[in-house]
Structure formats: C-alpha cells, structure tokens
Amino acid sequence: MITGCLQQKNGFYYAVLYLKVDGKRKCKWVPTKLPVDGTSNRKAQKAFDEIRLQYERDEEERVKREAEQLELTKNTHPDALLQFTDYIEKWLGAARTSLATTTYQSYSNMIEARIVPYFKPLSLQVREVTPQHIEDFYQSILDDNCTTNTVIHYHAIIRKALQTAVKKDIILKNPADKVERPKKNVFHGNFYSEEEMLTLFDAVSGDPLELCVKIAAYYGLRRSEVLGLKWDAIDFEKKTISISHKVIEAEVDGKFIPVGEDVLKTKSSFRTLPLIPAVEKLLLEEKEKQEMFRRLFKKSYCRDYLDYICVDQCGKLLRPNYVTEHFAWLIEKYGLKKIRFHDLRHTCASLLLSSGISMKQIQIWLGHSTFATTADIYAHLDFTAQEESAHAMSGMFSREPKEVQPA
Structure with missing residues (x-):
C-alpha cells in the first residue's frame, strides 16, 4: 500500500506519495491542480485519495507485468x-x-x-x-x-x-x-427493380452466364450455390430443386481451380425449394445443349463434370472468379446500373418483399440461419410493414369529438 499526505505549495494542494524505487523510499509530489483558496479540505482530500489509489493500481499492474515477463522467460516451449x-x-x-x-x-x-x-x-x-x-x-x-x-x-x-x-x-x-472488437458496419447491397431485371435478362440472353444469372435471381442463391448445382438436385417429376452442394475457388499447386464441396455456409443453407416453371424451362434447354456439345466435341469434351449444371461449352466447370468478372463486364458493356453478382440475391429478397412475401418466408427461401439475419439485412426495405405501422399509429392519440348539447 502506498502511503502519503496532502501538502500545500505555491498556493495549490499537492498529493505527496512515498514510493519504493529500486528498494529505496522516494518522495513524489503530484499536483491536484486545486487552489488552496476556494477549495474545501474535503474536496482536496478526495483528490489526494484518487491520486493515491491510481498510483496503487499502476504499481499493482507493474508488478503483475514483471511477474508475467519473468514467467515468460522461464517458458521452454x-x-x-x-x-x-x-x-x-x-x-x-x-x-x-x-x-x-x-x-x-x-x-x-x-x-x-x-x-x-x-x-x-x-x-x-x-x-x-x-x-x-x-x-x-x-x-x-x-x-x-x-x-x-x-x-x-x-x-x-x-x-x-x-x-x-x-x-x-x-x-x-x-x-x-x-483489444476491443470494432462494431460491424451496416452494409446495404444494391438491387434491381423488376424492370431493371428484365433488361438484365435481355442482356445475358445467349451469354455463357445466362443460366447462372437467372437462377441466382429467381432463387437468391449465393454464387457458390449456383455453381454447385448438380443435375441430381433437380427433380423434374416432383418439381423441386435442392441446394446441398457448392463450388468455390481454391489454390492447388499454385493454381486457382474450382472445387466442389458438400459443405454450405450454415445448416439452413441446405434447402429444397419448388422448381419455378421458368427455371425448369431453362434447365431442360441447358440439358439439350450439353448433350449436343458432347456429341459435337466428342473426345474433346471434358467429362469430369457431367453431373454439374453450370459448365461451359467444353464441359468444364465455370470458375467462381470468372462469374464475378464476366458479370461485371456484362454490366459495363450494356451500361446497366452497377451491381455485383451477389446483389442478385439482394434483388431477389427486395422483389419478394415488395410482393408482400413475409420476412420469415424470405429467410427460408434464402437459407439464412436465423430470422434476425434476414431482418438485419432487409428490414429497411420492408415498406409494407412501415405502412402497416403508420396505419396502426394513425388511430392512436386521438379523441372522438364531444357532442355539443343543444342549449
């Protein structure tokens, strides 16, 4: 414990502390910045106690650091x-x-x-x-x-x-x-209106990315989920599409190549959804194209990815980075509003919200792990809910006019 006393010097109060430095007792004068005139003894004493307590804490911390440092020097790991x-x-x-x-x-x-x-x-x-x-x-x-x-x-x-x-x-x-973890900054992705999506669909018609773009827009799939779709995930009889696989880009022997995994972002990412008729038509057309390319290219056709849907004309799996880069190129080429491929997911959610689909249903459709995740990202777009709130509030805090009795 550090001892000391309160002293006056040059018209101000000082906290005089008796410290041990290298085994010797030394006197340290610490200014309280309180003038002798106009400052009560109680206030000055409180300032002294605070200064002494702070020095005690600093001393405890110093001793603790020295002990830890000593322990570290003994570490033989x-x-x-x-x-x-x-x-x-x-x-x-x-x-x-x-x-x-x-x-x-x-x-x-x-x-x-x-x-x-x-x-x-x-x-x-x-x-x-x-x-x-x-x-x-x-x-x-x-x-x-x-x-x-x-x-x-x-x-x-x-x-x-x-x-x-x-x-x-x-x-x-x-x-x-x-170290204090910084607060997460709120990010609101860009999205297209229905009219802008139709323009985008026209732009990608016949492009190698057409199928990827349209499936991502209809289902709000992540890039890895779109590329991970396999033919066995499509049940044309029951009219369902299952998301249970993904394709990512990984470095193998110094080269970046597409790699398939049966590991999605969360458990909720694994989902089976109804097969939308427009998407079914696209898939059946793609199936015919791939069969035609296999006959056309014969032995030159890559047969390593026959079970995947999103492949190029030679049968090779589309690289995730290619999808991102080519999509950006398409947007610039046709002078469309700048969005990322992932913003097709945001567009899907915003269009569903504007159509009156509940936030809970959108959570399931997008495969979010919790309702809070969906709400945090898209609540600001839910104008229908704001209108309902406004309608509810409009009837509050008002009184019925009193009837005026005839004289």
Missing part, C-alpha cells in the same frame, strides 16, 4: 521464441484439416496480404505481441480506407491463432482479448 509471423503461418498449416477449404483460403490470403507485411518488420516473437501492437495493426487497416468489417475478419484470425498459443502454454494470456 519451442514455439515461444518463434517470430509472430512464423507462428501464425505454422498455426494455419496445423489447422488446415479442421478448416473448410474457403476458410483456409481466406485465412491464407489475409496472412499474406496484411499480417506478414505488417508484423515481419517489427521482428516480434509471439510472446512479445501486446494489445497495443494489435490495435496499431487494426488502425493501419482502417487508414487504408477499409471498413470495420475487414478489421473484424483480421481480429477473428489473430485471436484464434493466439488462443491456440494460450492452450499450448506458449503464452500466458491472449493479448487480442484486451
């Missing part, structure tokens, strides 16, 4: 002396089998893109990383005009990697736990 960048790359390699292909690819890209370039010049061992280092890293991301959502993604990977270090006794505590 072989990874304790690794550079942070080497550690996080090693961690990702070990975690690869437990991560989905898309998650692993995303983590790998993030480490290469920002984590290594930022932390490598600092030459920090994994045990030397502090909350301040992590905060400064996050600020560098924001300084590059990235959103807080980008910081949140980096926070997730750094915290997860360091949490593994805690579990393996490489470090005592996770410094990322002391």
